[in-house]
Structures are given as C-alpha cells and as structure tokens.
Amino acid sequence: MDDNGTPTTPTTPGTPGTPGTSSTSSTQETWGVAIRYIVGRKSAEEALGFLAHCGAALSGTVDLDVSLRDVARAGVAFLADVSRISLVEGGVPAETVTEHVAGLDPAVVARQLAFLDDGAAGRGDRTPDVLAGGHPVVYAESGGSATEESRSDAAELGVLSALLIPLSVRGRLVGTLTLVRAGIRKKAGFGASDVALAGELGRQVAMAVEVARLHRALAER
Numbered sequence: 307m308d309d310n311g312t313p314t315t316p317t318t319p320g321t322p323g324t325p326g327t328s329s330t331s332s333t334q335e336t337w338g339v340a341i342r343y344i345v346g347r348k349s350a351e352e353a354l355g356f357l358a359h360c361g362a363a364l365s366g367t368v369d370l371d372v373s374l375r376d377v378a379r380a381g382v383a384f385l386a387d388v389s390r391i392s393l394v395e396g397g398v399p400a401e402t403v404t405e406h407v408a409g410l411d412p413a414v415v416a417r418q419l420a421f422l423d424d425g426a427a428g429r430g431d432r433t434p435d436v437l438a439g440g441h442p443v444v445y446a447e448s449g450g451s452a453t454e455e456s457r458s459d460a461a462e463l464g465v466l467s468a469l470l471i472p473l474s475v476r477g478r479l480v481g482t483l484t485l486v487r488a489g490i491r492k493k494a495g496f497g498a499s500d501v502a503l504a505g506e507l508g509r510q511v512a513m514a515v516e517v518a519r520l521h522r523a524l525a526e527r
Contacts, residue, residue, distance in 0.1 A: 353503050356384045360507055364514035368521045370401055373514060377507070378405040381485060385500065386469075388415050388486035393515060394437065394479070407490045418463050418486055422470065436470045437479050442505060443470040446495040464488050467495035471504045473512040480515050483508045 363376035374391045381389030387407045393400040406415045422445075423433045436443055445460050445468040460468060471483040485504060487495065496504075 368518045374403040386485035387488040387490045390484040393481035471508040
C-alpha cells in the first residue's frame with residue numbers, strides 16, 4: 307500500500323517496479339553459458355591430453371611401427387572407430403598401421419578403407435588425391451568436401467563419416483592419416499574441431515616420420 311492508501315503489487319526482489327517478474331529465465335541463461343564454457347573447456351583439455359599422449363609416443367622411440375601403432379590406438383580411443391596411418395617413401399607405399407574398435411569386423415574395415423583408397427577414383431576425394439593435393443577430405447552424411455555420390459557410396463559401406471589428412475613435412479607428403487566413424491562408438495560426423503585436431507596430429511606424425519627416417523639414413527652410412 308502506498309502513502310495514499312492505494313494497494314500496490316508486490317515485486318520480485320532484484321526486479322524493482324516489475325510486477326511479479328521472475329529471474330528464472332535469466333538464471334537458466336547464465337547456467338547455460340556456464341555449462342557451455344565447462345563443456346568446451348573439458349573438450350579442450352581432453353584434446354590437449356590426446357595430443358600430449360601422441361607426442362610422447364612419437365618422441366619416445368624412432369621405431370615407427372611401435373610409435374605409429376600407439377598413435378593409431380589413441381586415435382581409435384579418442385577420435386574414430388577406425389584409424390589408419392599409411393606412409394609413402396619416394397612415391398612408393400611404405401609402412402601401414404591400422405587399428406579399429408572392438409566389435410567391428412576386420413573384413414568390413416578392409417572394404418571401407420579400400421573404398422577410401424580407390425572407390426572414389428576421378429572425383430578428387432580418394433586417398434591418392436589427398437596425397438596429390440595435400441588437403442584434407444571430409445566424408446559426412448551431409449556437407450563435407452567429398453562429392454554427394456561418393457558420400458552415398460561410403461554410407462552403403464557403413465562409413466558414417468571419414469576424414470583423410472595428408473602427412474606433410476616442409477611441403478613433402480609422406481603419407482595419410484585416415485579416420486573412420488562407423489557408428490560403433492563414435493556416432494557423430496567429423497566437425498571442424500575434429501579436422502583441426504587431426505590436422506595437428508598429422509603434423510606431429512609427419513615430423514616423427516621425418517626424424518625416424520633421418521635416424522635410419524645416418525645409421526646406414
């Protein structure tokens with residue numbers, strides 16, 4: 307009641323002059339921002355941990371078979387259902403390491419990788435084209451840099467999404483990193499953050515390959 311005896315409508319604390327206003331929506335928005343920040347920070351910390359693990363594996367030995375297999379396993383644990391590192395030397399295929407999640411038939415994996423190697427010939431989005439062009443290729447159910455036809459073919463093989471990353475050192479391509487999501491554990495397609503993370507991993511792998519090959523060349527002198 308005011309000074310003149312007229313009844314007044316109670317106001318919610320913190321919202322002066324606004325009858326019956328609730329701060330619920332503002333609180334929800336604040337929590338939403340906080341949750342997005344926490345999730346984003348957690349994802350960033352996990353990505354850094356993943357790269358740190360791979361970096362330690364690659365720098366811990368010059369035995370490429372050991373280090374690349376460790377990295378491929380980490381790729382399956384963190385990024386994909388199938389992870390393959392394929393190297394070339396002097397334009398000729400060299401070491402290849404493949405790991406995949408348990409429960410995925412190795413024969414299916416072989417068909418998926420064969421498609422990514424050769425099944426999209428002439429469309430600019432197969433493994434040899436990545437090697438030649440030096441740019442990443444993304445297969446996805448929608449979008450991505452692969453053609454609609456090849457994405458459709460990949461889906462028939464159980465490839466939900468795939469990512470091909472060139473391994474390059476000082477402008478020289480030494481191989482490819484191939485990551486496949488087949489809906490076993492990883493059910494979402496590869497996004498921009500995945501491409502960036504895989505690109506950084508590819509840089510680390512390429513540098514490790516260069517170092518290992520220099521060690522081998524020195525040892526053979």
